[in-house]
Amino acid sequence: MARSTSGESVLCRVVRIFEAFDPETTAITVSELARRADLPPATTSRLVSELVEHGWLRRDSGRRVRVGVRMWELAVRASPTLGLREAAMPYMEDLHAVVGHHVQLSVLQHREVLYIEQLSAPGAVRNKSHFGGRFPLHASSPGLVLLAHGPIHLQEQVLAGPLRVFTARTVTDPAALRVLLGGIRREGYALCEGYIDELSTVAAAPLRAAGGQVVAALSVILPRTERARGAVPALVAAARGISRALGAPVRPPRHRVTVENPDH
Amino acid sequence: MARSTSGESVLCRVVRIFEAFDPETTAITVSELARRADLPPATTSRLVSELVEHGWLRRDSGRRVRVGVRMWELAVRASPTLGLREAAMPYMEDLHAVVGHHVQLSVLQHREVLYIEQLSAPGAVRNKSHFGGRFPLHASSPGLVLLAHGPIHLQEQVLAGPLRVFTARTVTDPAALRVLLGGIRREGYALCEGYIDELSTVAAAPLRAAGGQVVAALSVILPRTERARGAVPALVAAARGISRALGAPVRPPRHRVTVENPDH
Structure with a gap:
């Protein structure tokens, strides 16, 4: 890999340029981009020009830089989330039609929840998570589901903290979190009332793949009322x-109604 | 930009690696990737390793390479299509609930239609376009809408061909296409019966942004029957x-029912 005089690869620099963007900052000037990516302005300017040529970045009318549609296309058309999304969408739409508000699909990514799909109704309850955004595992309902079914070493890392407090109801005590995770595995879902936002309740359930392993979480965000359950x-x-x-091999429900044959 | 001995930049090579993937080929061996990207195997292997480190590619259990979730996340979270998608989704869901089958959102990208969102029902009519996939402008209903409202030079380029034939009904005569484009501008929608697939009819309408310019197309794919209209x-x-x-400034409809006041 070609390296700059500082010994850093070109690819590292390109990655840092893309990491400078986030859901709140979708358009940045080249000088701000250089600052955020911690790169010399001349280097940034040169890399931006080449990325614009390839359609991976584009310049908007205000001479700011944005992520390009070509980058989106390459990422999406062979995305590892494509099969999951296609399987989930018909069910997500039906669920959304029934409960309204927000329905989300998320996966585990670097010790956080990454939201990969979202259906929202106009006028739905306030939602602090974003499509393409992330949240800490311990504070979000889908995060707790993914953590409850995740590897032990991940649980230990997360419980070792730091555990950010979002509201007075966010669970940050490791012992209480262990109990919570056990309950989620036992019940088959998580129901978090006001953990991230005092006004909302988020319910989440695990999604399993062919091997039976949990690969994603499905969640609904509702106003925090008794009806949310x-x-x-x-x-x-x-x-x-x-x-x-x-x-996935879907197991029969835990609590079955047994209809006894009156002839016996 | 650092360049290899062949004078080609590292970024060009990275772009070629990502372009080797497509919706039908989401997992590739390193040697096949080298062949598709027209790069030496050693170079490919080195670049793949670095991209895997950054999470932009990942290796699956069969030692094949896939696009990584991190690449998807960076592309999506600051995507230029995010605002469009968020505005469109509630309406797309309602439309999908009413018509069933497939509802799609697409934009113009490099003289083709790029599908950026799709809602599909199980058992819907066969659909040859993909989420994250592309189609030629002249043959697809959203493509014709985008072309009809696109710049003149684009229309001239596309009409100059080549114009691929998909079915016996695909319009490939430049004069007939000009008439078709004029009709789409006049009527406010496109209705293509069997242009890409003999079995389906695709209807599409333009989506406008604040300046009134057409920025995307909304389309529905239906079975090719008289009821499609x-x-x-x-x-x-x-x-x-x-x-x-x-x-967008939404104009009143062209054909208005005038209710006359019986007192006059």
Whole structure:
């Protein structure tokens, strides 16, 4: 790999340029980009020009730089999330039609929840998470589901902190979190009332792939009322449908109604 | 920009590596990747290793290479399509609930239609376009809408050919295409029966941004029956709603029912 005089590869620099963008900062001047990426302005300017040539970045009318559609296209068309998204969307739409508000699909990414799909209704409850955004595992309902079914070493890393406090209800005590994770594995869903935002309740259920391993979480964000719990059966049913569509062996429910034969 | 001995920049090579993937080929061996990207195997192997380190590519269990979730995240979270998608999704969901089958959102990208969002129902009519995939402008309904409202030089380039034939109904005669484009501008929508697939009809309408310019197309894919035309009013209404949400000045409809005051 070609390296600059500082010994850093060109690719490292390109990665840092893209990491300078976030959901709140989708357009940046070249000088601000240089500052955020910690690169010399001349280097930044040269790299930006080449990335613009390839359509990976584009310049807007205000001479600011934005992520280009070509970058999006290359990332999406062979995305590892494509199969998951296609399996999930019909169920997400039905769930959204029933519960309204926000329905989200998320995966584990670098010790955080990454939201990869979202359906929202106009006038839905306030939602602090973003499509393409991230949240800490311990504070979000889908994060707790992914953590509950994640590898032990991940649980230990996360419980070792730091555990950010979002509201007075965010659980940050490691012992309480262990109990919470056990409950999520046992019940088959997470229901977090006001953990990230005092005004909302988020319910989440695991999605499994062909090998039975949990690969994603499905969640609904609702206003924090007593009625929020009522969305759980529809959520869990949708999660089972998606898991089955992904080829997972879907187990019978834990609590079955046994109809006895009166002749016996 | 650092250059290899062949004078080609590292970034060019990285771009070629990502361009080797497509919706049908989401996992490739390093040697196949080298062949597709026209790069020496050793160079490919070195670049792949570095891209895997950054999470832009990942190796699957079969030692094949896939696009990484990190690449997807960086592309999506600051995507130029994010605002469009957020404005469109509630209307797309309502349209999908009414017409079923497939509802798609697409933009113009390098003389082709790029599909950036798609809602599909299980059991919907066969769909040859993909989420994150592309189609030629002259053969697809959203493509014709984008072309009809696109710059003149683009229309001239496309009409100058080559114009691929998909079915016996694909319009490839430049004079006939000019008439078709004029009709689409006049009517406010495109209705293509069997242009890409004999079995489907695709209706599309333009989406406008704050300046009034057409920035995207909304389309529905339906079975090719006489009833397909019945979806046009719902499609056009949804397109107007999205345009208004994007800040476009939405003009009154061309054909208005005038209610006369019986007192005059």
